[in-house]
Amino acid sequence: MIFTETKLKGCFIIEPKVILDERGYFMESFNEETFQKGIGQTVHFVQDNQSFSTKGVLRGLHYQTGEHAQAKLVRVLQGEVLDVAVDIRPNSKTFGQYEAIVLSSENQKQFFVPRGFAHGFLVLSETAVFFYKCDNFYNKESEGGIDFNDKTIGIDWQFPLENLIISEKDKVQPNLENAKKAW
Numbered sequence: 001m002i003f004t005e006t007k008l009k010g011c012f013i014i015e016p017k018v019i020l021d022e023r024g025y026f027m028e029s030f031n032e033e034t035f036q037k038g039i040g041q042t043v044h045f046v047q048d049n050q051s052f053s054t055k056g057v058l059r060g061l062h063y064q065t066g067e068h069a070q071a072k073l074v075r076v077l078q079g080e081v082l083d084v085a086v087d088i089r090p091n092s093k094t095f096g097q098y099e100a101i102v103l104s105s106e107n108q109k110q111f112f113v114p115r116g117f118a119h120g121f122l123v124l125s126e127t128a129v130f131f132y133k134c135d136n137f138y139n140k141e142s143e144g145g146i147d148f149n150d151k152t153i154g155i156d157w158q159f160p161l162e163n164l165i166i167s168e169k170d171k172v173q174p175n176l177e178n179a180k181k182a183w
Contacts, residue, residue, distance in 0.1 A: 060120015
């Protein structure tokens with residue numbers, strides 16, 4: 001696996017070694033020892049989540065706060081998404097900045113989003129199956145969110161905003177300045 005740290009300290013793009021032959025492909029999608037060595041920290045995942053969405057669905061920007069904060073290792077099993085992490089660590093040099101990466105079943109890339117980041121994704125293909133590991137259990141009271149279109153962050157979603165499909169909850173998220181603090 002190749003681990004590439006992004007401009008946001010702690011966020012990594014992970015490219016697995018894919019072995020192709022006439023039967024299809026094989027890859028090791030996760031190995032705890034390799035993963036921890038690659039990101040330089042110990043992370044123990046306790047929960048896996050999966051979603052199915054159609055083109056134009058935007059889920060995010062979400063995070064968990066305080067002791068319930070979550071690190072996530074995300075990937076796409078079918079289709080293609082634009083995956084986004086926003087640094088919401090209050091003392092970070094990159095606070096309010098984002099990293100966006102296209103994840104797909106074709107490129108097999110994964111994205112590690114550590115604690116202290118808001119996360120979201122937009123489905124670019126007709127449908128997508130999105131899978132992620134979390135290092136902490138979900139806690140409704142610790143849920144936080146940020147407006148996906150916050151002008152201070154300035155995410156380029158690479159998609160016509162008028163064609164987005166967004167949950168009612170995500171339509172009314174506060175901007176970064178007024179969002180629940182990560183810690």
